[in-house]
Amino acid sequence: MVPVLAACAVGVSVSNAGAAPAPVPVPEKPKLHLAAAGVGFPYLPFVIADSRGYFKEAGLEVEIGVFSGGAKALQALMGGSADIVAGAYSNTITMAAKGQQLVSFVTLASCPGWVFGVTRASHGKVKTYADLKGMRIGVSSPGSSFHMGVNYLLSKSGLKPGDVSIIGVGSSAGAIAAARSGQIDALMSNDPVATVLQTSGDLFPLAVMRDPAGTRATLGGDYPEAAIYTTREFAAKNPNTVQAVTNAILAAEHWMAHATPEQVAAAVPPQYALAEKDVFARAYGNMQSCISRDGLMTDAAAHTVHDVLAAFDPDIGRAPIDLKATYDNRFVENAGKH
Known part of the structure; x- marks a missing residue:
């Protein structure tokens, strides 16, 4: 876990150009612990919020712990060591199936930015998903959204989760090392890792979900991968x-919507960069259309995520899940009022 601290300035209001700023309610809990599933590009908005001082302007002191996958970040929330998570929206659905109430309140990325590909070690052996039977597939961590994405793609070729070996390799330097050393035959990753590995000839894509069109073609609809979520109890007590x-x-x-890839790269602290600035900027340019511009979740997108999960997990398909309870757009809709 990598701790990062944003400075605190309680009660500072964010002004709108040409208008008097509206009063900003003082946060009930100005010191927060955020558990991040990783620092891949779908999660960049929280990195930028920290590095450019937006948390500080909102009256928050945020301690950020970066984990090796979404499953571990979720564990931190459920175990009480984190207040909020920057992770996969899909976790709110999988936990709802288990009777746990989590709620996503601002979307970070409207498509996953995933690249699923074969490593150099097995490039000549794999042409389709079906060829992956019996092989080693790298994901950030078992049980993560990367793992769920792999399960869905395998199910399209009739393979079951148990037909492959899943190996947790992290979502940054560990994933790059595993792919290059031949420890895995295939990898589910996002940028900048995917661009780094493709550039060096160590990853050959089978599926690319770096933009809305590619995501819809692969997953059947819009798929909001990254969001900020918390427990419904925390949201109710700390609006x-x-x-x-x-x-x-x-x-x-x-x-970010108006910044160039080079400006975004310059705003990312070194511990989050994972690549030289020029490579980072090029990688960000590959998937920047995935970054949410309005933070909203749509009902159709929530259903796509549910359908992807249900395709390989019958428990989710059978569970009486109220999808509208897994996200709350009210905070985004109220943002302009504060």
């Missing part, structure tokens, strides 16, 4: 805090 987090994330998304 001002959740609003402040939302305001900061939206400020980051609005800045």
Whole structure:
């Protein structure tokens, strides 16, 4: 886990150009612990919110712990060591099937930015998903959204989760090392890892979900991979805090929507970069259309995520899940009022 601390300035309001700023409610819990599933590009808005001071402007002091996958970040939330998670929206659905109430309140990325490919070690042996039977597939961590994505793609060729060996390799330097050393035959990754490995000839894509069109073609619809979520209890007890987090994330998304890849690369602290600035900028350019511009979740997108999970997990298909309870757009919709 990599701790990063954003400075605190409680009660500072964010002004709108040409208008008097509206009062900003003071967060009930200004000191927050955020568990991040990784620092791949779908999660960049929280990195930018930290590095450009948007958390500080919203009156928050945010300690960020970066984990090796979404499953571990989720464990931190459920274990009480984190207040909020920057992770996969799909976790709210999988936990709802188990009777746990989690709620996503601001979307980070409207498509996953995933690249699923074969490594150099097995490039000549794999042409289709079916050829992966019996092989080693790298994901950030078992049980992560990367793992779920792999399961879905395998199911399209009639393979079951047990037909392959899943290996947790992290989502940054560990994934790059595993692919290059021949420890895995295939890898589910996102950028900048995917661009780094493709550039060096160590990854050969089978599926690319770096933009809405590629995502719809592969997964059947819009698939909001990354979001900020918490327990429904925390959101109910700390609405001002959740609003402040939302305001900061939206400020980051609005800045990113108008920034060049080079400007985004320059705003990312070295511990999050994973690549030289020029490679980082090129990789970001490959998938920047996935970054949410408004933070909203749509009902159709939520159903796509549910359908992808249900395709390989019958428990989710059978569970009486209220999808509308897994996300709450009110904080995004209220952002302009604060």
